[in-house]
Amino acid sequence: MTDLVTLAELGSPLAVIGGAAYARHASPAAYWSTVGLPLSVARLLASYSSTMDACGLAVEPSRWRALAVRATTRREVRPVPPRRGIIRPTSTGLRMRLRLVPGQEPADVAASAERLRHAWGVHAVHVRDVKPGVVELRLVGFDVLRKVRMPRRSGSRPLEVPVALREDATAFVRDYRTVPHELVLGATLSGKSMYLRNLVTGLASQPVVLVGIDCKRGVELAPFAPRLSALATDPDQAAELLPVLVKEMEDRYDLIKTRQGIKPGTAEELITSDIWGLPEDERPAPLVLVIDEIAELFMVATRKEEERRDEMVTQLIRLAQLGRAAGIYLEVCGQRFGAELGKGATMLRAQLTGRVCHRVNDEASAKMALGDIAPEAVQASCAIAPELPGLAVVGDTSGGWSRIRTPYLSLADAAATCRATAHLAPDVPALNPFRPFVPPLPGAEPDSVATASPVTE
Known part of the structure; x- marks a missing residue:
């Protein structure tokens, strides 16, 4: 009985790890929704300020802000990262908007996309300019081009x-x-x-x-x-x-x-x-x-x-x-x-x-x-x-x-x-x-298209 309990205690974690590894390869979308998404969100929230500082995207605070921090908290004044918006999970990754600090441009964030990818453990990071002073980060959790699944909401207008x-x-x-x-x-x-x-x-x-x-x-x-x-x-x-x-x-x-x-x-x-x-x-x-x-x-x-x-x-x-x-x-x-x-x-x-x-x-x-x-x-x-x-x-x-x-x-x-x-x-x-000649299907009634004359020589 003791051996069975020990086997269960050791086998359950190994089964979970093995199942996660298999899902990551066989069904990356399912792995992202259950494992990858929570881990990436945790990494992002825990390391956002330090990652932005390491990527050179944080700037020194203004003089008035530095004085206010010293007067109220008496702690060291740290560089200010871009203000982060709400994190929006998707079936393939994450989306969030950043309000750039004065002196920054979207190209600065795009140049650090590869560093952000490694820091937050995602497959890719794409930067899109939304409006002056605001960019959107689209974090892709896995290689979406390996097995293509078109978005459900891709409604189209004429042409x-x-x-x-x-x-x-x-x-x-x-x-x-x-x-x-x-x-x-x-x-x-x-x-x-x-x-x-x-x-x-x-x-x-x-x-x-x-x-x-x-x-x-x-x-x-x-x-x-x-x-x-x-x-x-x-x-x-x-x-x-x-x-x-x-x-x-x-x-x-x-x-x-x-x-x-x-x-x-x-x-x-x-x-x-x-x-x-x-x-x-x-x-x-x-x-x-x-x-x-x-x-x-x-x-x-x-x-x-x-x-x-x-x-x-x-x-x-x-x-x-x-x-x-x-x-x-x-x-x-x-x-x-x-x-x-x-x-x-x-x-x-x-x-x-x-x-x-x-x-x-x-x-x-x-x-x-x-x-x-x-x-x-x-x-x-x-x-x-x-x-x-x-x-x-x-x-x-x-x-x-x-x-x-x-x-x-x-x-x-x-x-x-x-x-x-x-x-x-x-x-x-x-x-x-x-108009090309289209032979009718076996057992089908010929229609106007099927009986059209072939291309003239």
Whole structure:
């Protein structure tokens, strides 16, 4: 009996420790909620002042404060750390706001993020500027990019699609009205197709015209055919489709100019410079053009193909330069996109505001994506490991960048979503000749999309 009691006394703590270690590896979110969160809060509360002092974030108190402390407490006057707000636990970490002391700036706190991470025992510390004199610290308790779980509250407005998770546990939202055009680069098996799959699936549930150009014979975009209003599967079809899109853009500009030509004295809110200022019953549906393997449009072998290439590149540049006001947006994907593709490649890339760089085969490809907007992000994109598909570095023309990872979405689920939302595709008569042929499912009644004619040669 005594041996059993002794075994229980020794085995219970060992079982608890072993279970915690297993949970930390197998279910980091559960471990954080039960063990990591209380420990990190205790460390933060116990060592806040000393940690801020060690990181150089505490300053000497004012003369009046020093005199008041000596007169009332007769103790040593210590440096004053930034005032800490309420600690708000989350499912992935902690959040709290700091009111900076005079003379500090957010960059001072950001420079000490790595020290704060080690001092408080968390996976990462991210700093965000809230307003003048106030920053928010977002402490992440574990590696949220190892197993991606999108936040529940990532509600989107029209043309906003949450497609990935940032390393600070917030959703990366693709917002076309803020960043109208985007370039997505990535080597084979880097996760570029998964990013595109999540993006198209997110747009499928919105009243958006989806147009695809997939010169790999349609193997990437063909599963989404029920939801696509037009699909070109080779450069010849793309050469026929692009002029139609340019004509659609010009027609939309004529519609905007008609609204601008209204009589003097009309209220300012009725005068617009893009389709979003038009009345809802007159506004054309936004159009997103998805191009997979952009390099295939630049490849030429004969003089005739070179002339066709020049025409297509010119039309793409026009769409990129003028399409935003007409509600036409570009999503350009490829493995490499540089000046070596030919005339117009660099000019087209300059119009693509958003940049997403997955794992690439060389540093030059990373520089093509991020070097002109966020040079420090180039090395981060080159360090992406092959065993982490879907991990990418995203940046924009503001110079900011962060790591993201796309959640897994099977091709069957994505195709099923596009088939279920096929009725949401807006009607654009000019694109009807390019509507992809969709064979009906076995045992299903053919619908208008399924019986549409194939792309004309």
